[in-house]
Amino acid sequence: MPEHSEITTLREIYGQPDAWRTTLLSLEKAGLQEIVGDRNPIEFEWLFIGCGTSYYLAQASAATFTSLLGVRAHAVPASELLLYPQLVLPSSGKAAFPVLISRSGRTSEVLQVAEYLQQQQIEFLALTCDGNELAVTSRRILQLPVHEKSTVMTSSFTSMLIAMQYLAAWFVGRNDILEALRALPAHLEVLLEEYGPRVMALAARSFEDFAFLGQGPFYPIAAETALKVLESSSSYAQYFHTLEFRHGPKSIVSRETLIGALVSQAGFAEETAVLAEMKELGGATFAVTNAASPALREAADLLIELNLPLPEIVWLPVYIVWGQLFGSYYGLAKGLNPDQPRHLSRVVVL
Secondary structure, eight states: OOSOTTOHHHHHHHTHHHHHHHHHHHHHTSOHHHHHTTOOGGGEEEEEEESTHHHHHHHHHHHHHHHHHOSOEEEEEHHHHHHOHHHHSOSSSSEEEEEEEESSSOOHHHHHHHHHHHHTTOOOEEEESSOGGGGGSOSOEEEOOOOOOSSSOSHHHHHHHHHHHHHHHHHTTOHHHHHHHHHHHHHHHHHHHHHHHHHHHHHTSOOSEEEEEEOGGGHHHHHHHHHHHHHHHOOOEEEEEGGGGGTTGGGGOSTTEEEEEEOOSTTHHHHHHHHHHHHHTTOEEEEEESSOOHHHHHHOSEEEEOOOOSOGGGGHHHHHHHHHHHHHHHHHHTTOOTTSOTTOOSSOOO
16 A cells, blocks of 8 residues: 555555455355345335435445346435435335445434334345444344444445445346456455556645546446545535536636546447546546547546456446545645544434
8 A cells, every 4th residue: 555554544445355355255155035035126116225425325236236137226315215205215016125225324314214114114125334223123134344444435335335236146146247246356456556656646736626427327436436535635526427517517627627537338438528628628637447548548637447357337346446545645635634534423323
């Protein structure tokens, strides 16, 4: 790991390969059939629920389930179900199968949703790392052995996302996805060694505005990237669908703006063109992609090229790592401590 090894948040970011291995081993031993029961996963409308980072995790999980199971899945913040349940829960057709997500298992709004679902006699799956109160709200509990100490979520986010991708692949017998997930830790170790110092170098520059762009399953990863920069460096960061950035938001672009693009395979040419346009407007740019083209190499001031010989959906956990690193390094460059983000606590208890 590069400099600042005394920072817990950075140690946990760089320690993600081991966290993923531990997660995957626990999933292989978890007895998933007992956890989810005999239900047919395609007979339900999957509803993923969380707050903050866990909400973006919910969005990425919903995209994974829709992609792999071929059924409609969506995500909402816990507050949305509490305030507008009639807009969230299906009124006819398929029954809902909610998945409640909380790293700590103590997030007040998630626990309130659990109570509401119990009152409605709706079974749900609880996904957590620490367990706590959430672990006793449902007989269907998936608790991961990821013991994260930092305030902001990093390894817990990626580990819980891998758990949901594993579950979706297990449901439909996609052994290729399961094998791909098992290969991720070794790939990330190599990538961190190569790109960690480059991300730290980019974070040494000064910026006034940040915008992170993504499409499809990469959109929630862009959202989480922006949140990591906001939390870890007290810098205002926004996120957009990549092609939507042209429709008004590009007005913020200047030499003091950093635009980060999480480039997909499906929209590669179109998304590359957006980043190139922003560089022509004077913005600083970086891109995360699996395999770059000459046009993208020219458009990105920092290019992170993953070269993962794996299906696109399992790239998601690797795509977020660079935003986690940038947020922490940029906070340090501003003289802040990412382990003590302003106004934040590890758990939101109301």
